[in-house]
Amino acid sequence: MPTQVIIVDDDPIVGALSLELVKDAGFTVMLVSDSLKAVDTIKKEKPSLVVLDILMPGIDGLTLLHKLKSDPETEKIHAIVVSGKSFEAEKNRARQFGAEDFIEKPYDVDAFPQKIAAILKTEGHEPKKIARPPSAPPPEVKPEIKMTVWGCRSTSSAMSPMVTRYGKHTSCVSVELANGLIVFDAGSGLILLGNELQKTGKRKELWIFLTHFHPDHVEGLAGFPCARDASYTLNIAGAREPDKPLEELVAAALEPGFGGDAPPCKIELYELIEQTYEILPGVRMSAFYANHPGATLGFSLAAEDRKISYVPDSELYGEFATALQDYDEKLGGLVRGCDVLFHDGRYTDEDYRANRNSGHSSFLAAVDFAGRNDVKQLVLVHHDDRYSDETLDKMGKAAEARVAEKGYKLKVVLGREGLRLSA
Ligand SMILES: [Zn+2]
Structure with missing residues (x-):
C-alpha cells in the first residue's frame, strides 16, 4: 500500500501523535523527523499529501513547501501547514506558496484527521476501515483499581x-x-x-x-x-x-x-x-x-x-x-x-x-x-x-x-x- 500522507515534524512526541491520529483515521502515513531528508523521501514515496510543521531546524516548513511546489515532480502534492494561532504572516505566505489548509496548535484531535480526510477524498482516497474480528470475545472481568x-x-x-x-x-x-x-x-x-x-x-x-x-x-x-x-x-x-x-x-x-x-x-x-x-x-x-x-x-x-x-x-x-x-x-x-x-x-x-x-x-x-x-x-x-x-x-x-x-x-x-x- 503506497504512503498516502507524509508528516514532517522534528519533534518526536508531536510527530508520533500526528502519526497516530492519521493512522487511526485509516490512512497510510510516514513520519519524517529530519526536514533535510524530507524532499528525498517525498520524491521517493510520492504521497498525495504532506503535513509540514512551520518551525523546524534544518529546513523550515515554509521553505520546504516552496521547494515542493516549485518542483514539477512534487508540485501536485497537496500540503497542509501546522502553525500556531499567532502566526498570521506565516500563514499568508504558506497560502501564497500553495498550502491548502492549516492545522493550528494546540491540535484539535477531531478536526485534524477530518482535514486530512477531506483533502485525500479529492484524490479518491477513502479511509481504510480497520478490520475487527467478527465476534470479539466477551470482555474479561478486570480487577478494579x-x-x-x-x-x-x-x-x-x-x-x-x-x-x-x-x-x-x-x-x-x-x-x-x-x-x-x-x-x-x-x-x-x-x-x-x-x-x-x-x-x-x-x-x-x-x-x-x-x-x-x-x-x-x-x-x-x-x-x-x-x-x-x-x-x-x-x-x-x-x-x-x-x-x-x-x-x-x-x-x-x-x-x-x-x-x-x-x-x-x-x-x-x-x-x-x-x-x-x-x-x-x-x-x-x-x-x-x-x-x-x-x-x-x-x-x-x-x-x-x-x-x-x-x-x-x-x-x-x-x-x-x-x-x-x-x-x-x-x-x-x-x-x-x-x-x-x-x-x-x-x-x-x-x-x-x-x-x-x-x-x-x-x-x-x-x-x-x-x-x-x-x-x-x-x-x-x-x-x-x-x-x-x-x-x-x-x-x-x-x-x-x-x-x-x-x-x-x-x-x-x-x-x-x-x-x-x-x-
Ligand atoms: Zn505543587
Whole structure:
C-alpha cells in the first residue's frame, strides 16, 4: 500500500501523535523527523499529501513547501501547514506558496484527521476501515483499581479557608493494584494515608513517586507514620536533579520528623529520567517532564489494562499557546485515552490570566485538554489554597457545563480529600 500522507515534524512526541491520529483515521502515513531528508523521501514515496510543521531546524516548513511546489515532480502534492494561532504572516505566505489548509496548535484531535480526510477524498482516497474480528470475545472481568485522593491543595497556607469540604492537605493520591500500592506525591495528605495503612496493616510496601521537591509535594514525609515503623518498605522515586542527589532531598524531607535519627523503615531510592520503567510485574510507569518550574515530573501508570496519569503541577497553554509552545501536544501524546487523569486545575480563567507562566493551569484549559484527548475521567487537583468551597463548587459546575457544551465524552470531578474513585 503506497504512503498516502507524509508528516514532517522534528519533534518526536508531536510527530508520533500526528502519526497516530492519521493512522487511526485509516490512512497510510510516514513520519519524517529530519526536514533535510524530507524532499528525498517525498520524491521517493510520492504521497498525495504532506503535513509540514512551520518551525523546524534544518529546513523550515515554509521553505520546504516552496521547494515542493516549485518542483514539477512534487508540485501536485497537496500540503497542509501546522502553525500556531499567532502566526498570521506565516500563514499568508504558506497560502501564497500553495498550502491548502492549516492545522493550528494546540491540535484539535477531531478536526485534524477530518482535514486530512477531506483533502485525500479529492484524490479518491477513502479511509481504510480497520478490520475487527467478527465476534470479539466477551470482555474479561478486570480487577478494579481503587484510587484515593488524600490531599489536593496547592499549599498548606494560613490563607486557606477555615472550614472546607475539599480539604486543606497538599498533594497525595494512592492507587491500589493487586500487586502493589502506588502513591503519587508526599504532600501532607500522605499522613492521612499512613494513618489508614497502620490501622489496616494490609500493605507493608509502598511505591512513592514524587513529581518534584516543592514543599507541597514532600512535606508529608516528615510526619509519615510508616517511615517510623520498621515493618515498612518505602520505594521512593523522584526526578534526577542536576545539582542535588535524590538521597539528600529525601533525607532533608524526612529529617524534621526524626530529630536526626535515621528512619527505621527500609528505604530504596530510584532516580528517574524521562523514561518508562517496569516497576512491578506487568506494571509500567512512564515519567516525563511537566511544564512547571524546575525538574518536575508527570507520571503515567499502565497496569491491568488501564492507564492512570498524574500531572498535578502542569501549565497547559490552551488558547494562549504560541507556535513555540507545544507542551499541550506533547502531554496529549502521553496521556491520550487514559482512564483517569489527575491534572492541575489550580486557577479560574481570571486568576490564570494573572498568573501565566507560573506552572499551573486554568481548570477550563484542563477540561478542554482532557476532552480533546479522549480522557475518560478527569480529576482536577491542586486547588488554589485561597479558594473557598463556594468558589470550588462553582468551578465544578462550570467544568461540567463545559463538557456538555463541547460534547466531550468525559467525566469530570473536582478532587477533594477522601475522594475515592475506581477504574
Ligand atoms: Zn505543587
